[in-house]
Amino acid sequence: MVTCSANPDISRGQNNGKFNASTETSNGVIHGWIDSEEHETNDEWFLYSEITESALHGDKKAKESDETAGSGDLGIDIPMRKSLFPFVAPYVIFHSIDCKCPRLSAGIRKHLKWKLSGVIPKIVALTLEKSGFHFVGDSDGWSGTWSHTLGDPGTFKQVKGFQKLNCFPGSKNLGCKDQLWTNVNKMRQRFGEEHFGFVPETFVLPREMRRFQERWRETVGDKWIVKPPASGRGKGIRVIDQWWEVPKWHSVVVQRYIAKPKLINGSKFDLRVYVLVTSIDPLRIYVYNEGLVRFASVKYVDDSTNLHDRFMHLTNTSVNKYSPNYVVNDSVDSCHGNKWSFGTLWAYFARENIDVRIIWSEIKDIVVKTMISGEAEMRKAVKENVTSTYNCYELYGFDVILDENLRPWLLEVNTLPSLNADSVLDTAIKAPLIRNVLNIAGYQLPGNITLFQERRLAKEYRYAQMRQDQRIYSTSLSSEEILKQHEFLKYPVRANYILAILKNLTRDDIRQLIRYEDEITQLERFERIFPTPHTHKYHKFFKIPRYYNLLFDAWEFQASKQRQAGIERLKNFCRQKIHLESTL
Incomplete structure (x- = not known):
């Protein structure tokens, strides 16, 4: 357990991070169970009927819940958010999951359709339901969907101008560890270590086996970490220092291990930094100022006798939650347990007289340069497959570790970061994050609303224009x-x-x-x-x-x-x- 107090007060949270859906529709069976990069079984399932019944069938219980609700988001006295500019349609207001705000009128809600695509985290589902959306299967009228990065970029060509996806074509240039290294290394060779030396030296095997063997001979005794190029939640990752342990024929990346990390109470930790990109050209990048600090559950020892102890060397929550030493932190501002908030870490650093501003500035610099390293290939994929600037946005999880000198290193980029909320701390960080992401992404009433329906809504709410105009998003x-x-x-x-x-x-x-x-x-x-x-x-x-x-x-x-x-x-x-x- 990691703590900054002699008397920790720990309460264990429930594992409720995934959304599971299985229901009959006119088009067959919808299956949806999920969690971002973690895709693992949870103890608690979130049923389709629980989040859609009120929207689809006008459930009386849901109505009563809304009517008896107390105060929630403050200052919301209009059904939608107006644009700053005339003759631009308003945007859907996404509410916090504990908001006790009035329901949208049926005239608006019937147009807010969210497509079930096989994966949707519970926090996203709750936010959508609270904001007036209902869930549909295969339908042309959906406005949004939350899906894993699509494998075939050509799939984006089928997306209509009024629909949004939470991913860009070409994101594998960041999310696949081999491609991330290839892109960053090209920039390193062009601009030098000074600007692009923030990823530990990496080799892509077996393609670079000869080069890696030469480096191994030069650095005998050093530790390396082996990772599959396209898997998450710690699967297949191991630390090695013997040549016989190097996979000779499998596709892996082998990265120099940060053997002297910054420790807190003797434990390793990393930072999950949330980054939102709303456009590739022009490039628009936002970083969330809160996040999660994830601790290993066994104190770190820098020797070769413990290399196979995953609870010591890996910080992934999906790994450490199975450790007998793992402790859930159920307070946002507490420095107990194996997961902290950024705010708690910054306060801890302040007590150690560490200038957090320098660390945060360096992390932001890493984020911008990483996005630029993949920009050319991603822009090409977007240009070839996306016909509307309305269609795409993406939330990334940048995993950053600090070494003993407080230098940040980028370990990997997750193209669908886990939104699993298995503690009060997780919910406190991720629920506002998702609401914020969706509001920035900017959802409008779909352009397939008939002219009659739009005029009716425009008259009711005294807006000049109620539905999305695809001309504004034309390329x-x-x-x-x-x-x-x-x-x-x-x-x-x-x-x-x-x-x-x-x-x-x-x-x-x-x-x-x-x-x-x-x-x-x-x-x-x-x-x-x-x-x-x-x-x-x-x-x-x-x-x-x-x-x-x-x-x-x-x-x-x-x-x-x-x-x-x-x-x-x-x-x-x-x-x-x-x-x-x-x-x-």
């Missing part, structure tokens, strides 16, 4: 827009574009900027780390300059001084409906 460019982009990419020096690029905004520029400004009104506990007024320093790392990154750099440069003036300028364009003009 088509006019000849004028193509010419402007081409001209600014000829000489992408900051002095050439920082003022000039915003002088004559095109229709596409306006669309990009209004989506962005609406998005950042919902940040709450997320921090914008790209773009910012200072992230132009990262432009040199992109394979080729991107017009939209130049546009957003210029926008942030000027918005840092007078953001409201920029928003008013965009409002004026929207009043003229320039953002709704069709491509000629």
Whole structure:
């Protein structure tokens, strides 16, 4: 047990992190049981009927629960969130799972359909139900789905303009350990260890067996960690220091082991950092300022006699929860047990006179550079398979470990981080996280609503436009827009574009900027780390300059001084409906 007090007060939580669904529909049987990267059996199942009965059948019990509810989210007196800009549809408001807020009207709720896709964490399901969504099987009218990263990028071509997926095509460039290393290593070779030396030295076997054998001879006695390239929750991971233990024919990555980690009370730990990406081009990255600190359940000893003790060397909760020493932490601000919040860790570090700001700044730098390392391949996949900028967003789990010198190292990126909530601490971190993610992603009433239905809702709520307009999310460019982009990419020096690029905004520029400004009104506990007024320093790392990154750099440069003036300028364009003009 890890603690910073002599008298820990521990209570064990229930294992309730997955959602299980199996129900008959007109199209057959829907099966859905889940947990993100962990995919393991839980003691408690969350039945389909429990979360959809009230939405599908007007369940009286659910209605009574709402009517007797107390106070929840404050200040919510409208059924949807208005855009900053005229003639842009409002957004669904996602509520916290303990919100006792009024139910949406039936006229809105009937259009909020969420597709069951085989996997949906319980926390996501609860958030959706609380916010007015109901669950459907195979239906063309769904607005969103929560699925594991799709294997075939071509699947994205079947997604309609009003539908959202929680993943991007090409995410394997980050989530597969071999591809992550390949991408980061290319950047390391191009820009040096100073900028891209944040991943421990790695070899992809058997492809790089000869190179690894040479390195082994140079570093006899060093420890290495063997990992399958595309598995999670600690499966197949082991620490080795003998050549005979190296897999010779299986596909694995072998990574230099951080043998001198920072310890707390003698135990190893890592940080699960939550990162939200809402666009690849332009690149938009947000990092959540809370997260989970995960401890090994056996005190660390740096010798060769304990290399096979997974409870000592691995920090995965999915591994350590089976240790007899594992202790659940059921308090957000407690430094007891084998899992802490970031806030607790930062307070602990402060007592040790450690400057947390430096660590956090270095972690954010790692996140931005990691995303850039995979940007070229991901952008290509998005461009080939996604036809609407509305369709995709993705939440990542970056696993970071600190060495004894407090230097952060990136261990891996999870493309579907676990949302399992098996303790009060998990729920306290992950429930607000999901609500925040969905609000930033920005869901609108689907564009397949009939004109009659929209007019009826517009009259009822006095909104000029109620359904999504797919023109705002179009990727088509006019000849004028193509010419402007081409001209600014000829000489992408900051002095050439920082003022000039915003002088004559095109229709596409306006669309990009209004989506962005609406998005950042919902940040709450997320921090914008790209773009910012200072992230132009990262432009040199992109394979080729991107017009939209130049546009957003210029926008942030000027918005840092007078953001409201920029928003008013965009409002004026929207009043003229320039953002709704069709491509000629």
